[in-house]
Amino acid sequence: MASEPILGAEIIVKALIDQGVEVIFGYPGGAVLPLYDALFKQNQIKHILVRHEQAAVHAAEGYARSTGKVGVVLVTSGPGATNAVTGLTDALMDSIPIVCLTGQVPTHLIGNDAFQEADTTGITRPCTKHNYLVKSVDDLSRTIHEAFHVTRSGRPGPVVVDLPKDVQQTSGTYTNHAGERHRSYNPPVKPDRQQVEAAIALMAGAKKPLFYIGGGVVNSGPAATQLLVDFIRLTGFPCTQTLMGLGAFPGSDPLSLGMLGMHGMYEANWAMHDCDVMINIGARFDDRVTGKVSAFAPNSKKIHVDIDPSSINKNVRVDVPVVGDVGHVVEEMMRIWKARQIRPDAKALSAWWEQINKWRGRDCLKYKQDGEIIKPQYALERLYAAMKDRDYYITTEVGQHQMWAAQFLKFEKPQHWMTSGGLGTMGYGLPAATGVQVAHPDSLVIDVAGEASIMMNIQELSTLVQYRLPVKVFILNNRWMGMVRQWQELLHGGRYSESYSDALPDFVKLADAFGAHGLRATKTSELDGIIKQMIDIKGPVIVDVAVDEKENCFPMIPSGAAHNEMLLGPEDQSAKPISEEGMVLV
Amino acid sequence: MEQGKVQRHTISVLVDNEAGVLARVIGLFSGRGYNIESLTVAEVDNQAHFSRITVVTSGTPMIIEQIKNQLRRLVPVHRVTDLTLDGPSLERELVLVKVHGSGEKRVESLRIADIFRARVVDSTIESFVFEMTGSTEKLNAFINLMQPLGLVEVSRTGVVAIARGAEAI
Ligand SMILES: Cc1cc2nc3c(=O)[nH]c(=O)nc-3n(C[C@H](O)[C@H](O)[C@H](O)COP(=O)(O)OP(=O)(O)OC[C@H]3O[C@@H](n4cnc5c(N)ncnc54)[C@H](O)[C@@H]3O)c2cc1C
Ligand SMILES: Cc1ncc(C[n+]2csc(CCOP(=O)(O)OP(=O)(O)O)c2C)c(N)n1
Ligand SMILES: [Mg+2]
Numbered sequence: 016m017a018s019e020p021i022l023g024a025e026i027i028v029k030a031l032i033d034q035g036v037e038v039i040f041g042y043p044g045g046a047v048l049p050l051y052d053a054l055f056k057q058n059q060i061k062h063i064l065v066r067h068e069q070a071a072v073h074a075a076e077g078y079a080r081s082t083g084k085v086g087v088v089l090v091t092s093g094p095g096a097t098n099a100v101t102g103l104t105d106a107l108m109d110s111i112p113i114v115c116l117t118g119q120v121p122t123h124l125i126g127n128d129a130f131q132e133a134d135t136t137g138i139t140r141p142c143t144k145h146n147y148l149v150k151s152v153d154d155l156s157r158t159i160h161e162a163f164h165v166t167r168s169g170r171p172g173p174v175v176v177d178l179p180k181d182v183q184q185t186s187g188t189y190t191n192h193a194g195e196r197h198r199s200y201n202p203p204v205k206p207d208r209q210q211v212e213a214a215i216a217l218m219a220g221a222k223k224p225l226f227y228i229g230g231g232v233v234n235s236g237p238a239a240t241q242l243l244v245d246f247i248r249l250t251g252f253p254c255t256q257t258l259m260g261l262g263a264f265p266g267s268d269p270l271s272l273g274m275l276g277m278h279g280m281y282e283a284n285w286a287m288h289d290c291d292v293m294i295n296i297g298a299r300f301d302d303r304v305t306g307k308v309s310a311f312a313p314n315s316k317k318i319h320v321d322i323d324p325s326s327i328n329k330n331v332r333v334d335v336p337v338v339g340d341v342g343h344v345v346e347e348m349m350r351i352w353k354a355r356q357i358r359p360d361a362k363a364l365s366a367w368w369e370q371i372n373k374w375r376g377r378d379c380l381k382y383k384q385d386g387e388i389i390k391p392q393y394a395l396e397r398l399y400a401a402m403k404d405r406d407y408y409i410t411t412e413v414g415q416h417q418m419w420a421a422q423f424l425k426f427e428k429p430q431h432w433m434t435s436g437g438l439g440t441m442g443y444g445l446p447a448a449t450g451v452q453v454a455h456p457d458s459l460v461i462d463v464a465g466e467a468s469i470m471m472n473i474q475e476l477s478t479l480v481q482y483r484l485p486v487k488v489f490i491l492n493n494r495w496m497g498m499v500r501q502w503q504e505l506l507h508g509g510r511y512s513e514s515y516s517d518a519l520p521d522f523v524k525l526a527d528a529f530g531a532h533g534l535r536a537t538k539t540s541e542l543d544g545i546i547k548q549m550i551d552i553k554g555p556v557i558v559d560v561a562v563d564e565k566e567n568c569f570p571m572i573p574s575g576a577a578h579n580e581m582l583l584g585p586e587d588q589s590a591k592p593i594s595e596e597g598m599v600l601v
Numbered sequence: 602m603e604q605g606k607v608q609r610h611t612i613s614v615l616v617d618n619e620a621g622v623l624a625r626v627i628g629l630f631s632g633r634g635y636n637i638e639s640l641t642v643a644e645v646d647n648q649a650h651f652s653r654i655t656v657v658t659s660g661t662p663m664i665i666e667q668i669k670n671q672l673r674r675l676v677p678v679h680r681v682t683d684l685t686l687d688g689p690s691l692e693r694e695l696v697l698v699k700v701h702g703s704g705e706k707r708v709e710s711l712r713i714a715d716i717f718r719a720r721v722v723d724s725t726i727e728s729f730v731f732e733m734t735g736s737t738e739k740l741n742a743f744i745n746l747m748q749p750l751g752l753v754e755v756s757r758t759g760v761v762a763i764a765r766g767a768e769a770i
Binding site: 136137140141144145148165169170197198199200202323324325327328329332 | 617620621624625628632663666667670671673674675676677678679
């Protein structure tokens with residue numbers, strides 16, 4: 016398949032095309048000019064010019080998460096690469112497949128403190144799944160194809176390919192290595208049969224079972240997700256989702272208990288605490304979910320399905336580990352379940368559901384909307400009502416608004432909810448929404464934002480305007496870094512050190528200055544009309560929703576506490592002072 | 602995290618001999634707060650370009666399991682073997698010990714070296730450099746005995762290890 020010699024830069028573009036790449040998010044500079052020239056001369060790959068390299072990575076994450084494809088990023092050497100680091104770390108924490116091409120100074124200048132030189136492979140080693148420095152044009156084809164193999168195989172994660180300028184400009188031959196077996200990295204996807212048998216045996220005998228499903232289900236793809244949904248319905252067991260797993264099970268299904276964890280549902284956390292068999296599918300026992308590990312589901316047998324053996328027994332010791340891809344594992348589970356004609360203990364299960372319904376009866380998301388001041392929860396309820404019959408995608412920034420969005424918006428399908436879970440990166444939502452809208456030009460894409468977070472990548476409004484991407488930014492403007500203020504209230508005696516959003520811009524004028532539309536709602540009576548306008552306007556819109564400044568996000572498990580110690584609201588009488596152990600936790 | 606007895610493990614890692622591979626392994630240990638008691642690395646197959654990294658580390662069983670799983674998911678890693686768990690194995694280390702002295706002490710250091718089967722690889726009127734291979738414990742014992750006899754410098758390789766028997770790991 017070798018062909019005539021072509022420039023290194025052209026080899027790279029050919030490899031991208033052979034990998035099925037349709038769009039690149041990037042920003043040019045000296046060290047990638049040959050690559051930009053090669054892009055200029057072709058018309059198969061579209062380039063989206065962002066306004067900051069961090070945003071390029073988040074946009075690629077939004078694109079990847081909402082399509083299941085690999086997101087591709089192109090940035091220059093030095094500052095281009097270092098600006099991308101936060102995005103790469105974000106993608107690593109949330110298992111998102113990204114290939115990031117970085118320019119590098121020519122090979123003979125590496126190590127010389129050359130202009131715009133940074134040790135990119137050194138800097139990104141801990142924040143990528145893998146990285147490469149390509150020192151010869153002869154290694155180019157193989158390395159680019161290998162980068163795609165590595166980013167999407169097993170547990171996905173970002174891969175950096177550092178490309179010295181001379182390598183881009185030297186002629187070489189292109190070979191298509193797509194689909195080749197890798198010499199060392201081929202993570203297995205099929206589970207060990209006996210482990211699946213053991214899992215089914217535990218499930219068959221369960222009296223208080225609970226599915227706990229996470230982002231790994233989304234990673235496994237829509238077909239695998241549907242298989243899992245069918246399987247859960249077949250068992251009739253309740254199912255709770257992590258923040259990253261929202262949409263992996265239909266939010267409106269009666270079997271769904273919603274999100275669990277620090278700001279999860281009362282019923283989900285109590286069910287977790289009391290269950291006797293936990294079936295973890297593609298979730299990683301994050302500390303936001305487990306709370307105090309020693310008091311986490313203390314009387315349960317635990318099954319853990321994960322493609323990455325290093326996720327298993329990392330934070331929580333489990334009884335039945337199953338290493339494999341969700342799709343393959345669930346297929347096997349379903350087959351055995353049906354073949355054995357397993358009937359769970361109906362009496363026990365109905366008693367379990369009775370208990371769960373009592374917890375549900377506490378109505379943990381209850382809030383009081385009186386008067387004209389908009390409660391953030393109310394704003395999201397109205398937003399949900401207006402969008403729920405449409406084809407919608409939601410991204411978020413980080414803070415209280417993110418948690419409220421997780422609580423009040425429902426997702427029926429995977430890949431429609433994009434949020435920064437593991438790293439918690441403020442500034443993620445707007446660029447991520449850009450990537451989602453590029454992939455789904457006709458869908459309703461909304462970034463639920465806080466007024467502080469949105470300032471972190473506000474420059475991306477320009478990108479939206481340039482490409483006529485009709486993203487809606489829905490700011491729950493409480494004039495505080497609300498999540499920080501909430502912790503200061505809870506843990507630091509209400510000393511609100513530096514958490515007030517002072518000197519905020521006028522978001523309506525700001526939208527105008529960028530060439531987008533700006534809207535504002537300050538009273539409950541204005542809300543529905545403004546939301547309708549926002550949806551009807553064809554272009555990008557910023558909506559500044561002035562919400563109650565003092566509202567806090569509940570329910571909440573204070574740090575260092577157990578699931579059955581969760582607080583339902585500000586007046587919760589069961590509140591215990593936070594332990595010293597809890598004070599040091601993040 | 603679960604408690605458990607901290608144990609010492611010798612882990613053998615077969616890797617592609619390529620730029621940065623050692624940094625990946627060391628970065629994994631420092632980034633995740635794992636212990637490195639000793640680390641050796643060298644190419645062992647110049648045709649296949651394999652290097653072997655031998656790491657001696659310590660941790661609870663849960664941590665040791667983590668370390669191995671984390672190593673296995675590095676892309677250039679071909680094989681990870683826990684020589685402490687997977688059957689009997691041999692461990693060797695080499696040390697160079699410089700001793701400065703004269704008279705009775707000098708004679709005594711030579712006598713002890715003889716007992717330990719250490720070789721003299723350099724000598725001046727006032728000093729010896731001894732070379733010795735053996736287990737870490739044996740090396741430690743030798744170094745301790747040399748201490749009062751004028752020990753001035755020690756250089757050791759760290760542990761290399763291999764499984765006993767005919768099988769290759
Ligand atoms: C302010 C804030 C508050 C938060 N509060 C909460 C909260 O209350 N509740 C909550 O749940 N989270 C919360 N989070 C998010 C939390 O930090 C974690 O990001 C999240 O809990 C992790 O989700 P997950 O367990 O589904 O794992 P992910 O990070 O999605 O990891 C996926 C797991 O699945 C595995 N996997 C990947 N692909 C496959 C496959 N094909 N087959 C099988 N396995 C696979 C991976 O190896 C990994 O172990 C919060 C975040 C922020 C910023
Ligand atoms: C880049 C970054 N810096 C700091 C933080 C810490 N942090 C978490 S939430 C938050 C406040 C967010 O405020 P806002 O966007 O207004 O959201 P709100 O909580 O008010 O809804 C801060 C500073 C972070 N998550 N990310
Ligand atoms: Mg705010």
